Each structure stands twice: as C-alpha cells, then as structure tokens.
Amino acid sequence: MRGLEYHGILRADGPIVIAEHRENVGFSELVRVRDRSGEYRLGRVVDISEQAIAVQLFSENTGISIDESWIEYLEKPLTFRVGDGIVGRIFNGLGEPIDGYPPIISSDLRDTNGRPINPSARVYPRDFIQTGISAIDGMNTLIRGQKLPIFSGNGLPHNRLAAQIVRQAKVLSGESQFAIVFAGMGIKYDVARFFIDSFEKSGVLSRVVMFLSLADSPSIERLVTPRTALTAAEYLAYEKNMHVLVVMTDMTNYCEALREVSAARNEVPSRKGYPGYLYSDLASLYERAGKIEGCEGSITQLPILSMPNDDISHPIPDLTGYITEGQIVLERDLSQRGIYPPIAGLPSLSRLMKDGIGEGMTREDHRDLAAQLFSAYAYVRSVRDLAAIIGEEELSDRDKIFLGFGDHFEREFLAQGEFENRSIEQTLDLGWKMLSILPESELVRIPPRLIEKYLPRAAEPEAKE
C-alpha cells in the first residue's frame, strides 16, 4: 500500500531482495526500500508468489539489513514525469533531476517501459537526414525514424563521430522542431563532459535532455536509464511533434548490468552468460524508434556500443545488429592509419537507405553509385589480401588500378575533417570522382545512362553533372 511501510525483509542477495508476501502487490510495481540510515532506494517487483516477493533494486545494496529495512509499495510501475520543462535538463537514470534545479512540475507520469507501437500504426521512414559525412550519407544513409547503432571499440572515436552527427544532422526538406535525448550508461565523467561541451559549442544544449548514469553510479541503474530516456523521447516526439535524435551510450554497459541481474536471479544463461531474453530486452529499447501515423515527430536512435575485443560476433553487437536497421562499424585498422571517421566500408549498412534515396530525395544516381562503390571496394579488399601474399608488383594491371582506387577512396571519400560538413551533392560527386579511376567497363552496377551523365571524363576531370 502506498504510504505504508512494511518492516523487515527475508533475504538480501546482490541486487535482489526477497520480502514477505503482501496483499495487492503488482508485478513490475515500483518499490521503495528504506534502510537503517534512513536512506531510500528504488526497486521493482520481479517475481511474486503466495509466500514471497522478489524485488530488484536499482541501486546498490550496501547497508540493507534483514531486520532494519522498510519496504513501501508505490502502486505504480517506474514512471517518469514529463512536461515542457524537461528540455535542457539533466536527470539521473531514474529520471530525478541532478542539475541542481527544481523538480519538474507536472502531473503527467509515464510508465518508463512504454508500450509497443502497433505495427499498422507505423509510418515507414523515408526522410533522408544529411549528416555531412560522406561515408554515412553516401554509403549508409541515415533516415529519420531509423535506429542506426555505431559499433565501436575502445579507443576509437565513436564519441567524436556521434557529436559530429548531432552537430551536422539536418533534413533537406524544410526545418522543424528538434530535440536531442542523451542517455549515458556507465560512461565516464569525461565522456559526459565531452558531450555537454560539444552540445554547448554547437548551440544545441538548450534542446538536449540528458540522462546520466555515470560509471560510479550503481550498475543496476543503467537498466532503467535508456527506458527513462526513451520515455522522454516518446513524449517529445509523439506529443510535442518534435524530431528527436536519441544518443545512447554505451549499450555494452547496459547489457553487462542485465547479465549481472540475471546471474543474481539464477537464470539459465545463454551465450557468454547473457540471459536468453537479451534479444527481447534490447528490442524493447530499439523498437521504440520510428514514426507513427497522425504525428509529425519522429524518434531516430543512435546507440553506441563498444564491441568487446572488437568482436562483431559477440552477443551484444550481434543481437543489436539483428534488431537495428543497419550499423555503422568503426574499424581499428582505418583509425590507426589516421583516417577519420574510420567507418568500415563493407560491414556498415543502412537498411532503410534503399527507400530514402534516389530521385526527389537525394539524387537519381545515388543508389547505383553506392552499389558500385561497395562492389569495387569489396574487390579492393580481396586484391589487398592477394597483394599481401604475392606482393604488389605481381598483381595484374587491373588489380593495380583497383588498389589505387582503394587508397583514394579511403583517403578522400571516407576520410574527412571532424568539422567538415559535406552536402549530399558533394558526397555523390566525390564518389563519381573515385569511380573515374576505374576503367568504365568495370562499372557494371550502374546503368550506362547515369555513367554518361555523371562520370567525370578524363578531359574535364572536375566536371560536374
């Protein structure tokens, strides 16, 4: 009952607290536990039987004692208070303001678990977002309402890339209200600071809602952070008709927290000790991106995850890739050669790209150009493997041309400055310039009509259109 504290618990085991059964406790209900020092902790009911109730705490458990603990059941699931005032504020993972300003004044409480979008109410995302980054715009186009994660590794510039996308992202057709929701899970203070500074410099800080659960916050709080953040995003997108870009970092920390709780509950583990429901759980976050009927706004997700040991087949990137609409993969090899952004050409993919590009959206040649670049670059990779064995001199003339193409492609097309903002026309023209290195007969993925129109001829190397 609300306002009523029950005295004592039966067992405390890691983040799980077992208490005696009480009437009228609901599954997934929010719980407040007071310990002997009078400190409050929040938790969630995860299992109820006729004898006992299992509560999973969102914070650490030091100081919880069997006798001197009081539990209050709050008769609601974990909620986040939404209102106009949330934009520009900083909250902790549970949705409590931590920026020193007063709490949000609103009576509008939202269940942080959200509800699944009815598939028949979705609007298929088609609006091209120009990020000004050739590797993304040209090859792995970001679409409004998409969930496109960045697969990175420790020490790679994923934060700089995310900040650059936030800074430069714009939609070609008209301007509208936008907001940025930032969820930091288990990240270091410096990383959070970097983002705050970067938002401030580009003048968008007043449009950002931040949810920070830093590395020194209890790991369990990370389980709630993205849900709270997405609840705020849904409010802004579907009720305030804003275009919301959600940056979530680092999803790996989120998954670790999930594994920790699963282990504490003695669940049967699946791969690498992660629970069998990791897929469903991640989907319940990622699927909250999109656009719905009768509503201007949209939620575009840009989750960042660091691949443990750069292994893309690790359960976290693997399951993420199965849910999200593509992925931007950062490659250590490129980064070490000084190429920024080190976006790996081949494993990166945008599934929504096919319907958001082309005539009327970007340019008619975009699709075929991208296909040809991918195909040529894939061949470059196999030529490089060969060259590593037999030496470059032994390669055929054709292969040598491709090798040259590969170098130019990486140094001129993929690489660009952190503050360089290329328009989509610039990106596409640059792509054609790269292709002009190859013999025309190799361009079998592009219809002759487009080659005729766009391929710069040797006589006029800088010609456009």
Place this chain on the structure above:
Amino acid sequence: MSAGEITRISGPVIYAQGLADAGLYDVVKVGKAGLIGEIIKLKGDLATIQIYEDNTMMRVGEPVECLHRPLSVALGPGLIGSIYDGIQRPLPVLKGLSGAFLAPGLAGEPLDTRKKWHFVPSLKEGEPIAPGTLFGTIQETDSIQHRMVFDASVPASTAATVAPEGDYAISATLVKSGEGKEYTAVSYWPVRTPRTFKEKQVTREPLVTGLRVIDVLFPIAKGGSAAVPGGFGTGKTMTQHAIAKWCDADIIVYIGCGERGNEMTEVLTEFPTLIDPRTGRSLMERTILIANTSNMPVAAREVSIYTGITIAEYYRDMGYHVAVMADSTSRWAEALRELSGRLEEMPAEEGFPAYLPTRLAEFYERAGMVTTLEDRKGSVTIIGAVSPPGGDFSEPVTQHTKRFIRCFWALDRDLANARHYPAISWNDSYSEYTEDLIAHWDAIDPSWDTLRSKTMEILKKERRLADIVRLVGPDALPDEQRLILLTAEMIKNGFLQQSSFDKVDMYCVPPKQTLLLACILTFHELAENAIKNGSPLLKISSLPIREKIIRLKSSLENEKVQEGQAVIQEIRAAFAQLGTTAQGAVSA
C-alpha cells in the same frame, strides 16, 4: 467456465490454482484485465500459464478464467489483405481502440462482422454433409474464390436448410444440419493441430520465385520447405520479401516473428502498390500478414508461427498453393527458450529446451502438397528464415532446421558486403528438389538441367582456382583457366546478382533465366574454342559483347525474351569476327 486464481507471477509465466478441470493448451483469461493466455503445464490443480500480453501491475489473487478450448483461429472470408498480431487480433482494429500504442487486454474481431459477402450455395437441401463437402463459394477477391468446405471436425449428417444465393454477413447461418447444427462462413481450428487432409503427394511442380539463383541453381518445389539462414545484414528479409512479391503461389502468408516493426510497415505500404504479374491485381490481394514484432510480448511470438501456418493450411484446403514466409524461426526458437527458462526446465544445447527439434520438425512437416478432403490439390510451402548468432551455422537452430528442410539457401556475408544480392552462396546452399523438378522444367526449356550443371561446374572450378589465385596470383594461370574465372565473374554479375530495385531485373521469368545462362555459356564455349585456336584471353575479355551479356538481365524485358535469341547470334558473330573457326555451340 471454471475460475481459479493467480498464485505466482514470474514475467510472462504465471501459476494459477483452481483450474483442475482445465485441459492442456486451453485458452485462459487472466486477471482483471482479461489478458489472453494459454495453459502449458498442469500439476494437480496448479496450472502454469503463458500470457500473450504485457502483465505489468498484475497481482497474486486475481482471477483466472478457463475457456475450455484450445487457442484457435477464425477462418473465413476477409482474411486476405489483413494484418494480425500473433494471436490473430486485427492490428488496424486495435489501433482504433488504443491508438498507435498497443495496450494489454484489447480484443477485436479477427474478421469484419459487418461486411456482406455474396454467397453462392453449392449444396442442396437434403444432400449429405461430411468433412470435405463443399457447401458454397464466396468471391473473396478478384482472383481468390473462397471455397467453404466442411472441415474434419464436422460430423456426417444431411443438410436440412441451405441459405439461398445472396449477400450475408459472416455471422449468418448458411447451412443447418439435420441435427440442428448451424454453420456460418466462419469456422475455427486449433492452431497447434495440423488441419486434416486426405493424403500427401510427392511434389514435382516448382515454386517459381523469379529469383534466378533459386529457380535455376537451388529450386524449391510447391509444398516444399526451405531455410534461409544468414547473419544480420545478409538479406534474409530482403530475400523473403522478394519471394513473397514474385513467387507464383496463389496466397502468401507472411509471418513477422520477433522482427522489426518497420519491416512489416514496409510490406504494408509497398505491397498494395505492386502488381502481381500473373493476376494483374495488387499484391496485397493475395497476402496475409502476421506481425508479432520483437517488442511485442514474447509468448505471442511463440504462437504466431502456428497462427500463420493454420491460415495457410485453410487456403490449401480450398485447393490453393500457399507460400508461408516465417521471418524468423530463430526468434521463435528463442521465445521457446525464454519460456522454457521461466518454467525452470532442464536446458539442452545453448539453453534451448530439449524439445526444440521436435517442435521444428512438427512445424516444417506442415508443409506439403496434399489431396484435400474435397479431392483437390493444394500445397503449403514453408520458407523459414534462420538468424544464427554471429552468422555461425553450427548453432542448434540452424543445425536442427537442416534436418527437416530440403532446400538450404545459405546467405553469405562476403557477398552481402559486396552488395551482391540475393547473397545466396552457391558453395554452401543445396536443394534436394532438383531431380524432382527436371520433368517440369523440360517443358519450359529442355536445356535447363544441362545449363544448370554446367553453371555449377564452372562455379565449382572457379572456387578451386580462386584458392590457387590467392596464393600465386591470376597471372600464373594458363588462359583456359583464366577463362573460367572470367566466365564465373560473368555468371555472378550477369546472372546470379539480381537487383530488386531495377524494374526489369527485379523479377525474371523462367525462359529469360535460361536464356541469360545460355548466352553466358555460349560465350564461354566459343571463348574456349577461340583460346584453343590461339586467341589471347585479353582480346576475348575486351569484346564489347561481354558487357552486353552482363547487362542483358536489366535490358531485356520479361515479355520480350524471344528477342534475346538475337544476342546469341551476336555472340557467334563476335567470335566469328575474332577470326577463329568457332564451331562449338552450347547444347541449347
């Protein structure tokens, strides 16, 4: 109706007491919200129930009501063009009830109860009724005639009254038996039980998909079963969409099981705008969608596969050829694993329950070409996507699936990276239907089998040579062998690779498929002779006709295949000009 009460809640699995008279797999309504669930275990009067909806704030002690019937689907006119969730609730109706977000406890009639259908009786009063008796027809869409046949649950009797021809709602009684039993246009069938048929037939008819790599290299038969395994981003869904669009089945049931919401939206927005090349009608007029996306409750994901296949069998029993796309069976297997974990069952491989192979076998065995109760011929073809973790085919779901399917279309990461779609690997895929289908293809093009085996031979040789090239480089090979590499490249670019965005290339009719191959292989054969007669490979590879062959797939329209014969003449002319006595010709 017996009533019990909840004693324990553990995620989507709950335990209830007081349901002693309930049966296994009976449907229950749980809690005050009346959430739909299914009994999956009984012990004394303690029942274990899986719930198909979100049960946040459910309490111990809330009532549980047993409906004493297994989970069933409503079958009748109006299914086509619909989109349902995993337990056959119509999503557009739910949208009207709760807006863009799904709330738990919603209910909606799966079939439109107000719409009137034009019923034409085919039974006269006094005639006998038995399973398999046709009692009337309704024109459901322009191309689909809905044949109402008594199913196996109907007891033999005689028709006392039969409604005259006219317009009826689905709730109207159409036939009344001598015993007073009333039959409407709607019947119910439990989803976990395969629908009855007379006998299974051996299938010798191909399901033509319009995808060249499938139809020629790894064909599937109507009534067959296939698996499409591939890591993320290799194009499972794209392949399934392409088959759903262009295959020559009468009806498509597309099950989105634990996949992305936007993919279902894509089907919903794209299919109505596409025209079925065979009927000239919109593709949506032959499509039924089951959408249980990855963020919808996990238990309903488990059952969505059965809902879909039961609807497919229903149309099969009218004598139609139905193709079921199950995307993805791995999510279904994972739902089984998740529920099994909640039940604290002993896990087998990788946490999957020990009964996983049994369930997979039962599912894939529901495919087949059958003689229906009404003595017509109908088929269900199952094409199941498999999403192996890390793209590793040695994991349990892929391995067990392989035991129960006869067509394996393995998607390859390297091909997908090079944006070679469909990324079906010619090295790892296989089809056991090839032999059975030769007779059928002979009627279209007698050279099919020869072209097919020659192509496979060249691809196989190329693979071996590629290993050598990887070590010593292509220059070390003699011209004959480098020609193999050249031809293989042409096969890949000009035949196997197919663009789903190119208006001409997205769908390829069988005669064009063999023609394209015939062009490439004629080129190969003539080139072989030319090399024997001393022409250097460089000269051959720079023949302009080579590029023309590669582009033929998108320049030659399906309706104008005959014009393609001229290209073969052109190839011959080009080689004749090369100044050699090229006489060999492909067996075509």
